[in-house]
Amino acid sequence: MSYISFYDDGELRAYLFEQGLNLLQANLFMLLQSIDKYAEQSGNYSGIKASNAKIGRELGITQRAVTNNLSKLQELGLIQVTFDRSIPSNTKRIIKPIKLVQYSLESQISGLIGYINKFLNSIPDNWEELEKDNPETRNQIKKAISYFGSDKEVMNYINSNRDEFTNYDTVIDWLSNFSTP
The missing domain is CATH 1.10.10.10 (Winged helix-like DNA-binding domain superfamily/Winged helix DNA-binding domain)
Incomplete structure (x- = not known):
């Protein structure tokens, strides 16, 4: 970041x-x-x-x-x-x-997307990444940051629960919990 x-x-x-x-x-x-x-x-x-x-x-x-x-x-x-x-x-x-x-919210969102993509690239046989410019992805990341309180807390959660995030689809499913109904 x-x-x-x-x-x-x-x-x-x-x-x-x-x-x-x-x-x-x-x-x-x-x-x-x-x-x-x-x-x-x-x-x-x-x-x-x-x-x-x-x-x-x-x-x-x-x-x-x-x-x-x-x-x-x-x-x-x-x-x-x-x-x-x-x-x-x-x-x-x-x-x-x-x-x-001071980090702006947009900077935190971009940094977290980059962090998640780096995480996804470390998973064998995973070929997909989050799109940095996708408004829905950015909104979901923003809501995750709001839910956890900071981008660092989201990263800590991901690191503590690595076994839940086995590929791109599980990350997308997890992020969908933070989209608006």
């Missing part, structure tokens, strides 16, 4: 609040993500090498507040902190925020 876009600021902030972050932590993460994105556009993929003092000035907070909130972001797995000790007298901290991406 390919990602469609990064969360826009409002969606990202809402997601971060849902994860239990406060406003300061959310703003810190968003600042780090923006700096990292800019650095990557300039060819620097290693991460951010900014001091707590510089980050604090950007956000209007103390260095101690930066330290505490960076620790919280690291604890939640939203950033990785490493140290460059290549120059013994000048250790540099590198902060790398994780990439949060």
Whole structure:
């Protein structure tokens, strides 16, 4: 699956609040993500090498507040902190925020069809695949995603119940459970 876009600021902030972050932590993460994105556009993929003092000035907070909130972001797995000790007298901290991406429903549907087709191709003597552009197939996949809650849960179900899916026809029968009456 390919990602469609990064969360826009409002969606990202809402997601971060849902994860239990406060406003300061959310703003810190968003600042780090923006700096990292800019650095990557300039060819620097290693991460951010900014001091707590510089980050604090950007956000209007103390260095101690930066330290505490960076620790919280690291604890939640939203950033990785490493140290460059290549120059013994000048250790540099590198902060790398994780990439949060949002998948559109259409992207999930296409990805799941591709996943099912890959699964079908692994079955001996099976020659048929789901049609990627068939509106009925796409609708059934959409309803399966809705029923299970996510495309990943559909994949987990398929993986856990491989013996039920012996060929193209059994997949079609299973998907027909998700079509409208």
